[in-house]
Amino acid sequence: xxxxxxxxxxxxxxxxxxxxxxxLQQDAYWKPFFDGFPPVREWLARVKPDxxxxxxxxxxxxxxxxxMPTFAIGAATEYRNADExxxxxxxxxxxxxxxxxxxxxxxxxxADFDLSTCQEMLVDHGFTVPxxxxxxxxxxxxxxxxxxxxxxxxxxxxxxxxxxxxxxxxGKAIESYPADLRVVVVGTxxxxxxxxxxxxxxxxxxxxxxxxxxxxxxxxxLLNLSIHDLVEQAGSQGAEFILWLVMRGALSCHGVREIAxxxxxxxxxTGAGLLLLESVS
Amino acid sequence: xxxxxxxxxxxxxxxxxxxxxxxLQQDAYWKPFFDGFPPVREWLARVKPDxxxxxxxxxxxxxxxxxMPTFAIGAATEYRNADExxxxxxxxxxxxxxxxxxxxxxxxxxADFDLSTCQEMLVDHGFTVPxxxxxxxxxxxxxxxxxxxxxxxxxxxxxxxxxxxxxxxxGKAIESYPADLRVVVVGTxxxxxxxxxxxxxxxxxxxxxxxxxxxxxxxxxLLNLSIHDLVEQAGSQGAEFILWLVMRGALSCHGVREIAxxxxxxxxxTGAGLLLLESVS
Amino acid sequence: xxxxRAPIWGTPIFDGAQAIKxxxxxxxxxxxxxxxxxxxxxxxxxxxxxxxxxxxxxYAAIQNRNVLQLIAAGGNIYYLAKFAGILGLNVQDIGAQQxxxxxEAFKAKLLAAGV
Amino acid sequence: xxxxRAPIWGTPIFDGAQAIKxxxxxxxxxxxxxxxxxxxxxxxxxxxxxxxxxxxxxYAAIQNRNVLQLIAAGGNIYYLAKFAGILGLNVQDIGAQQxxxxxEAFKAKLLAAGV
Ligand SMILES: [Fe+3]
Ligand SMILES: [Fe+3]
Numbered sequence: 001x002x003x004x005x006x007x008x009x010x011x012x013x014x015x016x017x018x019x020x021x022x023x024l025q026q027d028a029y030w031k032p033f034f035d036g037f038p039p040v041r042e043w044l045a046r047v048k049p050d051x052x053x054x055x056x057x058x059x060x061x062x063x064x065x066x067x068m069p070t071f072a073i074g075a076a077t078e079y080r081n082a083d084e085x086x087x088x089x090x091x092x093x094x095x096x097x098x099x100x101x102x103x104x105x106x107x108x109x110x111a112d113f114d115l116s117t118c119q120e121m122l123v124d125h126g127f128t129v130p131x132x133x134x135x136x137x138x139x140x141x142x143x144x145x146x147x148x149x150x151x152x153x154x155x156x157x158x159x160x161x162x163x164x165x166x167x168x169x170x171g172k173a174i175e176s177y178p179a180d181l182r183v184v185v186v187g188t189x190x191x192x193x194x195x196x197x198x199x200x201x202x203x204x205x206x207x208x209x210x211x212x213x214x215x216x217x218x219x220x221x222l223l224n225l226s227i228h229d230l231v232e233q234a235g236s237q238g239a240e241f242i243l244w245l246v247m248r249g250a251l252s253c254h255g256v257r258e259i260a261x262x263x264x265x266x267x268x269x270t271g272a273g274l275l276l277l278e279s280v281s
Numbered sequence: 282x283x284x285x286x287x288x289x290x291x292x293x294x295x296x297x298x299x300x301x302x303x304x305l306q307q308d309a310y311w312k313p314f315f316d317g318f319p320p321v322r323e324w325l326a327r328v329k330p331d332x333x334x335x336x337x338x339x340x341x342x343x344x345x346x347x348x349m350p351t352f353a354i355g356a357a358t359e360y361r362n363a364d365e366x367x368x369x370x371x372x373x374x375x376x377x378x379x380x381x382x383x384x385x386x387x388x389x390x391x392a393d394f395d396l397s398t399c400q401e402m403l404v405d406h407g408f409t410v411p412x413x414x415x416x417x418x419x420x421x422x423x424x425x426x427x428x429x430x431x432x433x434x435x436x437x438x439x440x441x442x443x444x445x446x447x448x449x450x451x452g453k454a455i456e457s458y459p460a461d462l463r464v465v466v467v468g469t470x471x472x473x474x475x476x477x478x479x480x481x482x483x484x485x486x487x488x489x490x491x492x493x494x495x496x497x498x499x500x501x502x503l504l505n506l507s508i509h510d511l512v513e514q515a516g517s518q519g520a521e522f523i524l525w526l527v528m529r530g531a532l533s534c535h536g537v538r539e540i541a542x543x544x545x546x547x548x549x550x551t552g553a554g555l556l557l558l559e560s561v562s
Numbered sequence: 563x564x565x566x567r568a569p570i571w572g573t574p575i576f577d578g579a580q581a582i583k584x585x586x587x588x589x590x591x592x593x594x595x596x597x598x599x600x601x602x603x604x605x606x607x608x609x610x611x612x613x614x615x616x617x618x619x620x621y622a623a624i625q626n627r628n629v630l631q632l633i634a635a636g637g638n639i640y641y642l643a644k645f646a647g648i649l650g651l652n653v654q655d656i657g658a659q660q661x662x663x664x665x666e667a668f669k670a671k672l673l674a675a676g677v
Numbered sequence: 678x679x680x681x682r683a684p685i686w687g688t689p690i691f692d693g694a695q696a697i698k699x700x701x702x703x704x705x706x707x708x709x710x711x712x713x714x715x716x717x718x719x720x721x722x723x724x725x726x727x728x729x730x731x732x733x734x735x736y737a738a739i740q741n742r743n744v745l746q747l748i749a750a751g752g753n754i755y756y757l758a759k760f761a762g763i764l765g766l767n768v769q770d771i772g773a774q775q776x777x778x779x780x781e782a783f784k785a786k787l788l789a790a791g792v
Contacts, residue, residue, distance in 0.1 A: 296653075341640035341643070345588075346581060366647040367647040368647075434576065437577070475573065478660060482671055484676075517639070546676030549652075
């Protein structure tokens with residue numbers, strides 16, 4: 001059976017991708033952010049996951065308002081990025097694992113999650129930036145991926161509790177996969193930031209630090225938050241924290257040990273967070 | 282508040298649309314089928330619903346396997362049909378009710394249904410044939426519509442119980458809409474038929490008659506059926522009966538009175554069913 | 563865990579395994595929603611199939627106009643129905659083909675189910 | 678019944694009401710994912726906007742390059758970001774524009790949030 005070895009969460013701002021493309025990791029502005037990653041990459045090098053389930057949100061690349069899914073899961077043989085309107089450069093394609101995808105789809109639909117299934121799917125910076133941060137775009141790529149996109153574009157968004165519960169079902173689905181694979185779940189996005197409106201630039205350090213602590217030690221405390229609470233406390237785009245909750249829900253079948261945690265303000269308009277939790281069986 | 286006045290279910294085979302287009306309603310082959318509809322149309326003329334929520338399945342027109350939703354709901358100002366590959370003629374557009382759509386979306390997402398929302402959406406024969414049968418394509422159209430598409434193309438399909446529960450939540454959502462509207466829910470598709478494989482042409486009269494009776498009088502008895510059971514008993518396309526269960530779930534907030542029931546074999550490859558249930562408060 | 567069920571005779575289930583196998587074929591058939599594409603296909607079948615990357619099994623099934631072969635190659639009946647439309651075949655024609663009956667015999671079987 | 682919540686100052690929520698209002702604008706901005714479309718827009722803004730059926734409020738907001746006006750006209754920030762990309766504006770530039778600050782002052786505010 002497959003083993004869920006741990007969960008990682010990281011912010012996924014486009015500016016990070018540009019900083020990587022331009023080699024700015026040691027630049028004074030960027031260094032404190034990038035310095036969080038070596039311990040996570042060391043863990044990945046040691047644990048060597050075969051598959052990464054990447055929870056992200058599409059920011060208007062693959063999905064438009066004509067067919068906007070609440071939960072969409074990839075079932076493609078590979079995934080490519082695109083320029084997103086900003087001329088981002090093409091990365092090496094990310095190999096998929098369609099058999100694993102279909103196993104997860106069977107289990108999640110049986111558990112009453114109403115997925116959209118995507119046998120072809122462009123992945124945007126919400127997906128690629130964490131991949132670049134964690135696996136540094138080494139080719140051939142070290143992991144196969146299953147992207148899982150959560151709607152944060154069109155309200156109503158799925159509630160924090162629904163997302164956590166999706167994670168719980170996802171964790172069970174992963175560990176019922178009949179192949180001897182090591183699987184890591186990656187939650188992306190957040191923490192507090194807001195791009196739109198007169199409150200643009202809003203960051204809430206105190207709330208972010210509370211979230212970082214609660215998601216490790218007492219995730220249940222976060223599940224009564226509404227989307228409205230999240231938007232109020234973490235900014236419009238801070239609602240991306242629901243993606244972290246999917247990751248944390250997946251780990252709920254195990255105990256967790258915290259391996260790495262980092263918080264830094266600002267990365268572009270964002271309070272940037274990083275977290276690595278290892279499964280303790 | 283809006284009032285759910287009743288539910289209708291009818292088969293939706295393309296051949297019916299062709300028979301209507303060619304004026305064959307009194308033809309010997311077709312007459313027994315079309316003769317079921319006058320009592321339903323009389324009820325509609327008396328009750329005069331303002332809005333129809335139409336539960337149907339897309340047969341490969343609006344949705345492809347790159348973005349295949351389990352549950353997709355329309356939120357457009359109008360809906361058009363298309364030729365579907367067979368040169369079907371364009372019908373007058375169906376006026377939507379985007380405000381009602383968004384109310385339903387808010388309620389259903391809050392009730393943990395993971396909808397895809399569609400602000401632009403082509404509707405196929407699964408939607409248009411029942412509309413033509415019930416409202417006879419009189420223009421200007423007598424009702425506004427909210428299409429709700431259920432995946433029957435890509436397995437896993439949502440279970441009969443999940444579909445019934447969607448209906449339960451839909452009924453509550455309809456009756457919490459703060460406008461004085463009469464709403465009818467239309468379930469489409471079925472009953473037994475199978476288009477593909479060596480068993481093509483399979484029809485199961487006994488099972489269909491049981492379903493027609495149980496869905497009126499003891500819908501709970503149908504909820505332990507699996508999709509596999511439905512495919513086995515009613516044929517691959519007979520699984521469309523899950524759309525009828527959404528309709529029946531919606532009516533669960535009221536008692537029901539049966540106004541019309543009809544069953545006829547064959548319409549093309551299909552055991553054709555028709556049912557009208559009025560809400561009894 | 564989702565239950566694995568016994569196969570049902572003569573009844574294809576379009577699940578993930580079929581979906582993986584048939585993606586190119588189904589994508590081509592989906593394109594037939596548009597009359598422009600149907601005409602392009604008819605003008606040059608080989609080029610049209612190649613553009614969608616059909617494998618040899620899929621291409622042969624298209625050439626043979628054989629529904630069971632198309633299903634075995636990963637075709638989904640809803641998309642295949644658009645291909646059948648190009649050929650002027652309705653669901654009774656393809657039912658007859660798959661069951662090895664004449665269309666008349668197939669229709670008689672359907673009528674018999676009602677009595 | 679879903680709870681109705683109090684508005685949050687300076688914080689647009691892209692809900693159904695906004696979605697209805699902004700569909701044409703958002704559809705146009707979504708098209709900017711493709712460089713060909715970006716170039717077509719730049720070659721003839723009026724014609725491009727007309728093709729998507731923008732209303733006068735939306736067209737004026739596009740002409741004014743004004744993010745708050747675009748949001749008021751039903752624009753969604755994720756699709757608007759593609760329009761900002763055409764103009765060479767990043768999220769700090771549009772943050773400064775919306776808050777009425779200089780870009781330098783906006784960046785200083787973000788730095789200050791970290792201490
Ligand atoms: Fe993001
Ligand atoms: Fe159908």
